Amino acid sequence: MSEEKKMFLEALRRKFKESPEEKQTKFYIYDGWKQSKRKREFVEAAQKIAKERTVPFYNPDLHLGGIPLGQRVLMPYRLSGTDIYCEGDDLHFINNAAMQQMWHDIRRTVIVGLDAAHTVLQKRLGKEVTPETVNHYLEVLNHALPGAAVVQEHMVETHPGLVSDSYVKVFTGDDELADEIDDRFLIDINKEFPAEHAAQLKAAIGKRIYQVCRMPTLVAMTCDGGTMSRWAAMQISMSMINAYKLMAGEAAVGEFAFAAKHAEVIEMGTLMPWRRARGPNEPGGIPLGYMADICQASRVKPEDPVWVALEAISMAAVLYDQFWFGSYMSGGVGFTQYATCTYTDNILDDFCYYGAEYVKKKYGGFAKVKPSWDVINDVATEVTLYGLEQYERYPALMETHFGGSQRAAVVAAGAGVSVSLVTGHSTAGINGWYLSQLLHKEEMGRLGFYGYDCQDQCGSANSFSWRSDEGLPFNLRGVNYPNYALNVGHQSAYCGIVSAAHGGRGDAWTTNPLIKVAFADKDLKFDFTHPRLCFGKGALREFMPAGERDLIIPSH
């Protein structure tokens, strides 16, 4: 890629206000934390709070016994693919409402098929099910799902103003059935997806009909992911009893309850084993392929699978690295900067587009060749060398990714995404990632930290393995896969490797068409078509989340 086309240069110039090629600079002259507007704001707020609560609070002068943060430039970050710059602090999920909402929107979602319930209603209970009854039922459930009563007397209910983001919609692959569903309840595949993708999705889903239940964000904030299918199940069964005038206790209703509440439930994430114990719909149980499908960028630019993969990568970085590893697994302030390296300053973008151009020129486009050692070696090696050389040509780039884990993730992500693109095969893509890590280690003589490197140095061996304890089709792996359980800084790229393989093939989804359609929903608070832009808005404090409690707290 020619100098003027390098995508990261503009951000580097703004971050350091020096030539990115400059090899020397000045340190220790930046007045510590005071150089940062955000840190100054933190100090001001903390001093006020400390006075009020009388317990000492945030005081950056305690850092290193009086040597504050900021002996070097506390550089700003550009959200890749946007013109938004922010401070690093703005990308910590606690400081970013958009990141929180992305996670809440995923966690509060369950998909529940309606066909099993309809079958029992018709065959066992003798009820008639028609588009009209379905529409009526959906109206009842939209009343009940946020937390309202539909059957019992003298019930307490939730304030609609607190749960306004809770609703149910449905989708089907059957155009005729879709036409009969009230538009207010329908995720219309024909409207939401490019024609070619819509055709693929409808063929996969067929005549079946699925509900997408969104529980209130406040529930997602105060309960756990395992709550969601239970919340949905209770409100679904009560709404069915109401809508279809069912008896509330006969044995047949037990069968119906299973069919309606449990038989066709699809959680976003599966249960975790005891050592990482969490219920369903927690980040650790969400497969990489589901994350790639939850991202909706492919609806916007299906012709640009690199951009699509980069958007998916940003979501996975936030969810897996910042929320899961950075907080659920590690505790403490978290791993923000492991994660942000993949979605800031257009660095990974540059490496991926370099790889995309390379494979287009050499192999005639995306998904044109089958995986082979020649192709994997060629593409992964070339993109790895390119990435490493950029760090060495531009000292400001090296300084931006000041930790080896950051560089290892970004370089290997470029290699993995590129192999995925050229082969249309995510397992080949992850194999390219592992080759990249080995090359990187020999080139620099360093990689990440102990826990980072471990998986990468044995990863070649499990990339094509299908043995039960280590093998799994790559799309179905995630942080619950044994070797990835400590794998901070990797999952974001892994999600991109899945995305790029299918994007390169022109697929409408990567792993589960139901997940893909469930998030093609304009009423979600988080914009899953443009996650990086959304995170940027969160950083600028321009993102309005759900789950606010103003209605029930003193005015402030």
Place this chain on the structure above:
Amino acid sequence: MVEYKPQYYPGGSNVAANRRKYIDPNYKLRKLRTISDDDLVRLMGHRVPGEAYKSVHPPLEELGEPTCPIREIVEPTPGAKAGDRIRYIQFTDSVYFAPLTPYMRAWMGHMRYRGVDIGVLSGRVPLEARERDLEKVAKELVETEIFDPARVGIRGATVHGHALRLDENGLMFDALRRFQYDKNKGEVVYVKDQVGVPLDRPIYVGKPTPEEELRKITSQFRVDGEAFRNDKELIEFVQRIHMLRTEAGFDPNKVKDL
């Protein structure tokens, strides 16, 4: 049994040759400076010079070890014999042509020293050993060609700096400013120990190695030095390792004749 001839590192480049050289215990590292035993003890900060070694168990002779064939084969190090604590020294190596890289520190250390535990991270390499053994190893690590006063740091904590640009004097960034450049002497001087406790008197560790010399002795590939891309032998070696691991992970029978 066929005589075993170690092959320390593949590759046709000068960097690969340097790697082979440093890993090979038969190569004697060139001594470039002298740091007194007391100063080294101060820099590490584990004990006061002259203070007796603290122990975590009685000397092995007094301890009465169980009968064990491994114990008969392996001679304990002096520190282990005495029951010393395990202590550490930790280094940060700049990406700008420092003599060693983190993995080199581990590979070299494991080939040259007994009783050491070396961890590798991108920005720091802790080496742990029984205290008196550590002091012996540390002496070689600091006094020889593999230590550059400007681009190698002795840092127990707050190691941030390996990937940062150099300062106006050519020194690697150190948030704790444990070391400084003495312009009058043209030498690097430590004013704090490895965890940042101020020293009672400064410790001079010598002049920065000239850039030209660093480029000759470094074990780092860099595109503005010796590019990894040009060492085809090394790249193909890595690709082969990767292929063998992958194939064997899928089906061990596939690699029988490879």
